[in-house]
Amino acid sequence: xxxxxxxxxxxxxxxxxxxxxxxxxxxxxxxxxxxxxxxxxxxxxxxxxxxxxxxxxxxxxxxxxxxxxxxxxxxxxxxxxxxxxxxxxxxxxxxxxxxxxxxxxxxxxxxxxxxxxxxxxxxxxxxxxxxxxxxxxxxxxxxxxxxxxxxxxxxxxxxxxxxxxxxxxxxxxxxxxxxxxxxxxxxxxxxxxxxxxxxxxxxxxxxxxxxxxxxxxxxxxxxxxxxxxxxxxxxxxxxxxxxxxxxxxxxxxxxxxxxxxxxxxxxxxxxxxxxxxxxxxxxxxxxxxxxxxxxxxxxxxxxxxxxxxxxxxxxxxxxxxxxxxxxxxxxxxxxxxxxxxxxxxxxxxxxxxxxxxxxxxxxxxxx
Numbered sequence: 001x002x003x004x005x006x007x008x009x010x011x012x013x014x015x016x017x018x019x020x021x022x023x024x025x026x027x028x029x030x031x032x033x034x035x036x037x038x039x040x041x042x043x044x045x046x047x048x049x050x051x052x053x054x055x056x057x058x059x060x061x062x063x064x065x066x067x068x069x070x071x072x073x074x075x076x077x078x079x080x081x082x083x084x085x086x087x088x089x090x091x092x093x094x095x096x097x098x099x100x101x102x103x104x105x106x107x108x109x110x111x112x113x114x115x116x117x118x119x120x121x122x123x124x125x126x127x128x129x130x131x132x133x134x135x136x137x138x139x140x141x142x143x144x145x146x147x148x149x150x151x152x153x154x155x156x157x158x159x160x161x162x163x164x165x166x167x168x169x170x171x172x173x174x175x176x177x178x179x180x181x182x183x184x185x186x187x188x189x190x191x192x193x194x195x196x197x198x199x200x201x202x203x204x205x206x207x208x209x210x211x212x213x214x215x216x217x218x219x220x221x222x223x224x225x226x227x228x229x230x231x232x233x234x235x236x237x238x239x240x241x242x243x244x245x246x247x248x249x250x251x252x253x254x255x256x257x258x259x260x261x262x263x264x265x266x267x268x269x270x271x272x273x274x275x276x277x278x279x280x281x282x283x284x285x286x287x288x289x290x291x292x293x294x295x296x297x298x299x300x301x302x303x304x305x306x307x308x309x310x311x312x313x314x315x316x317x318x319x320x321x322x323x324x325x326x327x328x329x330x331x332x333x334x335x336x337x338x339x340x341x342x343x344x345x346x347x348x349x350x351x352x353x354x355x356x357x358x359x360x361x362x363x364x365x366x367x
Contacts (some may be wrong), residue, residue, distance in 0.1 A: 027206040028197070029154050029165060031108045031130040032189055035060075035327075036076040036088040038339035042287030042312025042325030044273035045294070046227030047210040049184035051175040054314075054321065055341050058102045058136060059090055061184055061212075062148030063171035065102055065138025070094040074341035081333055083111040090134075102150070104134040115159065126159040136169075146173045158197070167191030167205055180223075181215035207232075216279075225275040225289075236270035236293055237263065270296060287312045287325060298330045305331050312337065319346035 035041040037056035040048055048057055050064070055072035058065050069092040077087040086108035094100040110128040117123060136150030147170075154165040168191055173184040188208045196202055209231040216223040230236060247256045258266070275289035288311045295308025305328065312325025323339035 038323035038325040038337035043275040044289030047212040049182035049212040063173040071345035099139040102136040164195040165193040227273040319343040
């Protein structure tokens with residue numbers, strides 16, 4: 001059963017590689033790649049492999065969905081650029097003999113815009129937004145291997161333009177509790193548009209293949225994370241003269257291209273996010289990450305910034321988790337991520353235990 005699940009995942013990877021292994025072009029529904037979880041954002045914004053019971057990872061990695069998240073309720077909110085904002089809500093439930101499920105909703109509000117005609121005359125206002133409803137499923141194959149998948153119903157509305165689409169994520173994870181390591185593979189956003197913004201003009205979804213690895217040091221309260229993205233595509237750089245940072249020879253006016261070694265290493269590290277998670281106590285963790293692709297895309301030669309870096313923290317107080325992180329894109333462009341989750345079943349059990357202890361104290365006093 002275990003081998004069957006991972007063979008199926010491998011076949012899907014090979015099929016989608018053939019379909020999507022091409023660069024360039026435009027994608028729709030790019031909001032599907034947004035990091036809703038403050039922890040994911042603090043760890044660089046890519047796929048996270050972890051064996052803990054953090055429910056904020058489930059919408060991004062369905063193979064982590066399990067019974068340990070039963071009755072988990074989670075909310076995320078992001079103060080994005082300008083007056084834009086986005087967030088998500090999720091609930092997890094486990095059904096006997098069927099598996100564990102998550103039900104989630106994601107939204108992006110781009111704000112209010114002034115509508116004008118071709119001459120610049122105002123014709124009122126309009127709004128723009130993206131929405132996705134998700135149903136995810138996960139199941140343990142044995143004590144170490146798990147698989148999962150989710151289905152996303154997508155709706156997008158920009159003024160009078162509307163679009164509807166479907167997407168599927170498929171994932172598998174290996175978690176070794178003894179060695180405190182985790183490995184996950186994700187094939188993301190396999191799907192299509194059903195209703196297009198412009199009739200007859202089909203557009204592609206932001207397909208991706210990601211791989212993540214993490215391990216906690218044996219004698220240090222630190223877990224390191226390595227996340228790889230866009231594994232189906234090698235070239236992540238701006239091609240040729242489309243590169244806005246390309247320098248030109250003062251005499252000939254010809255572009256000066258970086259040498260092949262520099263291009264190779266730049267492309268190589270654009271695929272990798274590096275992160276560490278410091279865990280000084282069971283109820284507290286700090287995240288710090290570096291995203292090379294983000295830094296290179298937002299690079300400004302005349303000014304040094306923290307573009308590409310992100311950081312955050314998470315508090316885990318009994319059945320309640322509170323998280324915050326901050327991501328640097330450019331100077332003045334640093335979105336804030338907020339996360340709150342609670343396990344309803346665990347909270348109820350804690351209340352019952354507290355009432356039982358209080359009753360015992362009252363009985364002992366009366367005696």
